[in-house]
Amino acid sequence: MEKYDQLYHLYQTTDTETLRAYQEFVDLFPPLRSTVALDQWDAVRAELDERKTAISEEFPTTGETYAELAARLTREEAFTALDLYSKYDRRVNVLVLDVDETLRSAGDTDNEIPRSTLHLLTQFHEQGVPIVVVTGQTLENVKGFMIQGLGNEVVSSGNMSIVFETGNAVFTPGHGSDTKRLLYERLDPEIVAVFDAVRGRVLSDAPESVVHGCHLQGNEFNVTLKPNAEVGSEAAAEVIDEAVCHLCALVGRAVADAVGESIDDPAALARTYFARDPELARVFAEAGVSADADLEAAPEAVLDILERIDVGYYEADAVELVSLELDKATGVREAFDVLGIDDPFGIVMGDSKSDLRVMEWVAEADAGISAAPEHASQAVLDHVRAHDDLVYEPGEASSVLHIVYGLNLLAELDERRS
Structure with missing residues (x-):
């Protein structure tokens, strides 16, 4: 309990709020070429050092540490730090x-x-x-x-x-x-083939509204569509919802091609699979696109690929194809x-x-x-x-x-x- 008692005494008897203000001034507003600014910085630094020295003298063996704590942490932050240290007994490295x-x-x-x-x-x-x-x-x-x-x-x-x-x-x-x-x-060739196929067609095969309303982010591997409209706006929400329907359809076709399977409606199959996410299920339902394929009848090779990828949907912000691996x-x-x-x-x-x-x-x-x-x-x-x-x-x-x-x-x- 020694540290708790010493911290309690420190924050009870020291004007730590003023001390932190001095420390922040010294840290974030360094001396400028202006003589007036330099004089002010020097004065604050001198006052900061004097107050820290007083704390150091009050706690002979732990003073420098407590002075640094008081100059940077609020009382709540300091006790939270002590609680965490008492719990884990190691430093963050x-x-x-x-x-x-x-x-x-x-x-x-x-x-x-x-x-x-x-x-x-x-x-x-x-x-x-x-x-x-x-x-x-x-x-x-x-x-x-x-x-x-x-x-x-x-x-x-x-x-x-x-x-x-x-x-x-x-x-x-x-x-x-x-x-x-x-x-x-390090990914399997089939996964890479899906990403390459989707990336190459995500805009060229897109509806006109997606072509003009989105842009392809310059990722090295992920396939990410971002809205041209301001993120969070109604226009962005509308085009991203349309884009996710389009992206899922492309994924379905690309997966079927990668494993060489013939599927009647690969787009619906992919949407059905990703509709396990309630947000995507809502988007598909509001768009009126099919998402009710029979997953149990789907080829095992197709499901194996789908289980290793994901479509990330961020409302009015982005839609992207990612690897779960x-x-x-x-x-x-x-x-x-x-x-x-x-x-x-x-x-x-x-x-x-x-x-x-x-x-x-x-x-x-x-x-x-x-x-x-x-x-x-x-x-x-x-x-x-x-x-x-x-x-x-x-x-x-x-x-x-x-x-x-x-x-x-x-x-x-x-x-x-x-």
């Missing part, structure tokens, strides 16, 4: 981070990663903690904004990996022949292998069902903890709340990162004592 609606949120942060979050990621990097970014985006997109936010030195350091296109490939600069692992090249969890394991993380204990932050697979894996393997924004999918929230309840407000990913930072400080304290 890797960050596994989704980007869209996790690190950044269109609602509150203008879809940019907040500076406070970027600064914390830089601090973790400087402490040698690897960063694994896990996203459904293309490599060029995510590499571009990570370089813009963290700098090329961090991204190219050899201690950062990007799992892109929802686990299709892994990019880890500075690792020679392992710098880019194309996981989709390649997911974020698979990509994360590959990233750990490249980075040489043999005994991972990570923080997994995400909001979607694809992130849930990573969370479930680390929970089963006792390899980490999970966090999610409060607008995450219900399945993700159920998982996170059932474990450590690390749910944060949109745009506030830094709160969880602060908790992890505090957890590692507490672990370091015990490591020094031993």
Whole structure:
């Protein structure tokens, strides 16, 4: 109970709110060429150092750690960090981070990663903690904004990996022949043939409204259609619903061709199979397209392929063909292998069902903890709340990162004592 008592005393007797404000000013608003700005920064830094020194003197053996905790974590964050450390008794040695609606949120942060979050990621990097970014985006997109936010030195350091296109490939600069692992090249030829066929026909064979209302995202393997209209708009919802009907039909024909089976209505067969997802069943019903084929009468070879792929539907946002043999969890394991993380204990932050697979894996393997924004999918929230309840407000990913930072400080304290 010693740490709990000391933390309680620390936050009871110290003006930590002002201390955190000074720390944030020093971290996020560095000295400028302006003499006035430089003088102000120096004054705040001096006051910050003085207050931290006072805390250090009050706690002779643990003071520096507690001063750092007080300067960066709220009382609630500090006690959450201590609870997690008491529960797991180890530090977090890797960050596994989704980007869209996790690190950044269109609602509150203008879809940019907040500076406070970027600064914390830089601090973790400087402490040698690897960063694994896990996203459904293309490599060029995510590499571009990570370089813009963290700098090329961090991204190219050899201690950062990007799992892109929802686990299709892994990019880890500075690792020679392992710098880019194309996981989709390991798939069976029949699966690859389906993706190639669908990709080649998804726009050329599409209805006129889909041709003019969608564009094909530049993925290396997944086949993803995005609306030309603003995501979330009525126009986007309408064209994505039409696009998913078209994509499923193409998948049915491509699967039949790949295995050499003759099927009366392969489009209806594929739609029937994917209609096991209630959202897709609703879309097919509203579109008036057939989704009532006899799956039991379908050739076994066709069903075998269908069982290994999936159609992801994101209302008014996107529709994509993906391989179930390649997911974020698979990509994360590959990233750990490249980075040489043999005994991972990570923080997994995400909001979607694809992130849930990573969370479930680390929970089963006792390899980490999970966090999610409060607008995450219900399945993700159920998982996170059932474990450590690390749910944060949109745009506030830094709160969880602060908790992890505090957890590692507490672990370091015990490591020094031993």
